Structures are given as C-alpha cells and as structure tokens.
Amino acid sequence: MLVIPCPHCGPRNEDEFVCWSEVVPRPADPAALSDLEWTDYVYNHANPRGWVREQWWHEHGCRRWIIVERNTLTHEVARTEPAPR
C-alpha cells in the first residue's frame, strides 16, 4: 500500500490517486517528427526497474495533477511536486 504525500493535501492513501504514466516531455514540434519518433513518444515507455518520475492524478482529493518520484522495485515514494501547468 502506497502512501503518497500530495503536495496540496499531505500524505494520502493510494486509493485516492490514479497513476497515469511516466513523465515524457511533449515534443516541441510534433509535426517535425517522423512516424517512428511520434510512435515512440505516444506508445513506448522506459518502464524502468527502479526510480521513475510519474504523473498521478489526485482524483478523490484535490483533483489536481502531481508528479511522483517512485521506485518501482521497492515501492518507496521519494518526493512529489505539483505538476507544471
């Protein structure tokens, strides 16, 4: 069971959150990408074994998006921060 310290609400149970995806910066100019580069952005994941930065949604809390740094091997949550607007 994860306890995720929401930067807006404090520590909350994982039940309240939705894990969305690892953070991948959106390409500045999608039209300039080749099909393969765009496919890589849309579908592929690093899916690392260890630390990862993810976007989570605090659905049953403040309903805001946050960034969670989490370890996929140990389930530690190192820190969270508000998602950039």
Next chain:
Amino acid sequence: MTSAKRRLPGLERQHRSLQKCGDASVTSVKQRFSIFSLLRNALGYRAGWQRMWRSPEPKRRYDVVIIGGGGHGLGAGYYLARDHGIRNVAVIEKGWLGGGNTARNTMTIRSNYVRPPSVPFHEGSMALYRELSRELGYNLMVSRRGMISFLQSSQAARTAARMANTMHVYGAKYEFIGVEEIKRRLPIFRPPPRPRLELLDGVYQPEAMMARHDAVAWGFARMADAHGVDVIQNCEVIGIRRDGGRVTGVETTRGVIEAEKVGMAVAGHGSVVAAMAGLRLPIEVQPLQAWVSEPVKPVFDEILVFSGYGCYMMQSDKGELVIGGPTDPYPSYAQRGSFRTIEQVTAAVLEMFPIFSRMKLLRHWAGMLDIVYDGSPIISKTPLRGFYVDVAGAGGFKTTPMAARMHAWLIAKDEPHELIGDFGLDRFARGRLVPEGGVSFNR
C-alpha cells in the same frame, strides 16, 4: 465481414502449414513416464529415477540463444529443434526453470477474445494444449473445466455478444446460458438478495481449461533437452552484444555467449532486457495478484469470472479456491501488490458466495505482467537484426505453446507466420492496434 471470410480458410491453411513443418525425431528421452515406469521404480525403491534434463556449461557459441527459461522460452527452444531442426540452441534462465512468472499465473487457458487476429491465435494455443501432455510425454494435468462469465451490466453483455460472434466465425464455442442455467450448474451459488450489481446473464466457454503451470515449463524443458537444446540455469543476461545493427551475442553472469540470433521470452522484465538491446517497447509492467484458500472438497467445476467486479475464482485440483482480480494499477517490479486489491476482490467474491466467508487464505503472490499498450501479444522482429521478442501482452500462460511455436518460426525463418502477422511491433507506427481487454483490462 469480408476480412473474416478471407481469414476463415486461412486458419485451416495456417494449421496445415504448421503440421507440415517437420517432426524431427527425438535424439534421446532419458526416461518415459507411465504406470509401468512408476511401478518399476516403486519396486526399485525409487532409486532408478534420473534427472529430467542435463545441466550443461554454456558453450561459447550457439546458433540461437533464447533469453528466459519459463514456458515461452523453453517452448521456443523445443519448437526450434522439433519444427525447424535447429538444435544448436541455448535457453538461458537467470533463476530456476519456470521460477519466474510461469510459476505466478493462475493456470487458466481460454480464448474469449474480441478481435479477429486474437481468436485463432488463442484457439490454436488451446488446441496445442489439448495434445501437449501426449506430445511431451509429461502430464500437464490439463483439465477441461469450462468457464462461466457472470454478466453484470448491459455493457458486459454487449461485449460478450460481440466476442461470441467473433469466436463463432472461428468455430469457437461461447454460449449465453442465462441465470437459471448458472444456478443449475453451480448448486452452491445463490444470487445475493441485494447485489451491488445485478446478475443479468451468463456466458459459457465449454473448452476453457486449467493446467499445471510448472509442468508446462518442465515438460518443455525435458523435451527441449532431449532434442539437444542446452537448458542453462542460473545464467542471467547482463548485456546484449551488437555490431552494426545486428545482434552478435549476450553477456551473462556466466560469460559471453555468442549467437547468430537471440530471442527474448522474459515476462515481467521485457523493458529491462530490451533496454540492453537499445530498444524501447510499448509495455508497462504491472503486478497481478492471486491468492489461494485452504483446500476443501470439490464444490464447483468451472472457472468463474465476475465481469462487473473484474475478478475470478476457480477450484484447483488440490481443492483450494484460487481467487484473483485486476492488475494493480501502477507499474511495479516488486512481485507484490497492494492490499486494497485483495480486499476489494475478496469482498466481491464473498458477495457472490457468502458461504466461503469463513475460509482461511493460505497463500498469496503477485506475478508480473508486461502489459502491452493494446493488451495483445508482441511476437516480432525488432529494429536490431537477429533480435526477436515474444511479449505476452497481458497474461501469457494460455498462449504459451502457440507463442513459443510462433516465436520459433519467426527466429528460424526471419519472417512471421501469418497467424501472428498482426502482432508485430510495427503495428503501433502503422496505427493497426489489436485492442483486447479481459480480466486485467486496464485501458
């Protein structure tokens, strides 16, 4: 429906073409298992049993190295030797055989899928499973239980109807049986008086099976070994050797092994191994938990799926109730999941079967699934020449023999068999996804 019509004779042809591709004779099976060998060895104080496979040192060079000694990898080694006569093969495993996620699934073999490419693939796998014990000379304890899905919403009923139609095209049975028939088949089931979700209908796959999961890995290992394939345990891959866009071998904890071709059949670590080859795959690893009650006498035969709650229950040969639910909803390599899944799923099962509320849970575990973006397998060439991947997509136990066979075909011929033409890695760039759901539906 032109595409279905086009595919229908195709399916027959596909299966014929598979049967044609060789049946190379076994070089040596050390021991056969039968009632007579059992008796003979019992009389000899069981001193005559031999090891089921060799434990060779890795050679410097192989034609093909398969990474992953679970069902998929060992099966690929076996089919490479049997179907294609390629015997200079090593299957390397970081732990012990079948000790990864082959040991962590819930044994169900079914084919209720909704997309045209999925049904013949899974049906073919079930056909292979039915013959596999005989073929491998090893009892996989395949048990044809049938599967009843409880439909608890009109949406679920619509999806089931669509599945039934797709499956009908390929000759697979998926029948609506109604609530009364569910009650007749399951005397222990009484619909709860005030359910959270009302039971509307039931749909039944008579051919659904269970099998002893460990035995699948062991049976393949034994026959792969008999065909001359080296099965190497305690040999973890730590790097993939490449030269000019072509794979040249693998670096392992037991030294470098050169290989002309490398097949990846790891479950739960697909991204990790692919990253060694410089590849990124459209997969996320998620834990799928299951737990088992104390054993009781047989109370029901079928595999039961509660679609509205996304969970399932069956009774194993040992009498334990096996219960499981959806995947935990975030990526994890931890081989354990959250308590909330256990709590929610158990609550749902007890709502349907309050009679089990006093039973004790004995064991619990989590397997790791490489969940592909569209929930379908990837059996494919990759941008790295000579490097092939077999990723199960959601749960991979049910597809083990067919995926292994297709993987072997792909490695031997460097071209996919038409049965897996739609399961290539290129489907994402082309926008030709094969979206599937199932119990572990997460998108």
